[in-house]
Amino acid sequence: MNQIVHINDVSKSFVTERGLAVSALEKANLEIYRGEFVCIVGPSGCGKSTLLRIISGLERSDTGQTTYNDRRLEQPHRDVGMVFQEYSVLPWRTVLDNVCLGLEFLREKKATRVEIAMHYLGLVGMARFAEAFPYELSGGMRQRVAIARALATDPQVLLMDEPFGALDAHTRILMQKELLRIWRETQKTVILVTHSVDEAVYLADRIVVMTARPGKIREVIDVGLEHPRDRSNPKYARMTARILDTLEEEVVAAGEF
């Protein structure tokens, strides 16, 4: 498999409002391969979102570098899309116009925009809500729109920062299934940050487990289970339990609970 994103010795620290320097990420190294589904899990505040923001080009690392197809990522790149945890669907735009947003920035013609947007709305099962406003939609539907919007500009890599974090448990499981289907159909490379170990084990080809602050990559686990995964499979349960134990260890060691 060929490498698509390479994270090399990436560190990042922040200065808090009280003037304290906090190291969010320390010497992270990671290779992502084309078409794979990678989940990043870790204790809260371990810098997993920071890592994602660095890959997206929204933030710069202090040291080290991130490359996409061997080219440095220093600002948002057309081939790297992102779905956020919070509802990022613009409330003043209809569903269709939301999905068109990125295409507008790319200066696509109106007819082309609508055609592409409708295709992706169809893919996420939201075509019949094209003219609806976000306030008319449920949380799960809004995230479907956000996914369609991120896909509309046809990025190769889709970054997802706790995309289902705000959803209720049931909707969340349905959305995970949907995401796997969309991933298979579009063959994108997905990097998804989550605090749910179950979600990671359910979705990922590989799981990146991070340490407590300052965030380092502790281990990378090959899940090696066939899709669709069965939550009652003993292997599934063992893997979930092992990762949870690791995370507990991290949190206890950091004394942050």
Added chain:
Amino acid sequence: MHNHYHRVLSLATVLAFLALWSWAAMVVGNKVILPTVSEVADLLSRPTEDLLSMGSLLTNITVSLLRVLLGYMVAVIIAIPLGVAMGYYSAVHTMFGDFLNLFRPIPPLAWVPLVMAWFGIASLADLFGVDRGLWFIYLNNFKYSMVFIIFIGAFYPVLTSSIHGVRNVNRVFIDTARVLGAGEFDIFRKILLPAALPSMVNGMRIGLGVAWMCLVSAEMLPGSISGVGYLITHAYTMASTDIVVAGMFTIGLTGAIMDWLFRRIERRCFSWQRLAR
């Protein structure tokens, strides 16, 4: 049914006020101190009739309205871009923030002496170099001094709400646009402006209210020869209190109608904001 009940309630307050006024006018029995309801209503029912050879209520209110709109427009045109820039770029906020806050507490009326010294009775007629004829009469109504006072009054509410509107734009909207490849201008036009618009329009509504209130003081300035504010002050010196009250009522009604129009626009255009909660 419910709506009907509300209408009756709000009408009841107005009727009670009119009754109290009628009773007080009867007790006072001096129309210079307190004119009767019917005297004022009589004046209001003939809005096109010339009063004290200063023009009719309608002409004066039109002149006032145009003045307010002129000063108001200048304020909006300057305050909105400045407010957006101050809300978005912290450097711009640092540059102008303290400076503008220094002037904010000064009541518009306190500017009058200075403004008179600057502009005297210069008006738009001077700007366009017209010194006689019908156009002179029209343009001479728009004194720089008045426009300036109205400008000061309307400027701050619009500025503050623009800054506030832009600052409160959800960061995730801006990040979303960035990742999708938006340039600075794209972000301004497709994210900041629409997201901050409800707050801006709210500020514009408040600003218009303040501008309208600044009008009376602006029209009391020397050199003013028309406008409702002038009509009121002049009527006062002539002891025509009924005209004073009729003028006041006209100001109130016009202001209320403008406010109502703005609210209508807000409800129509920004339903997404109300319903998004």
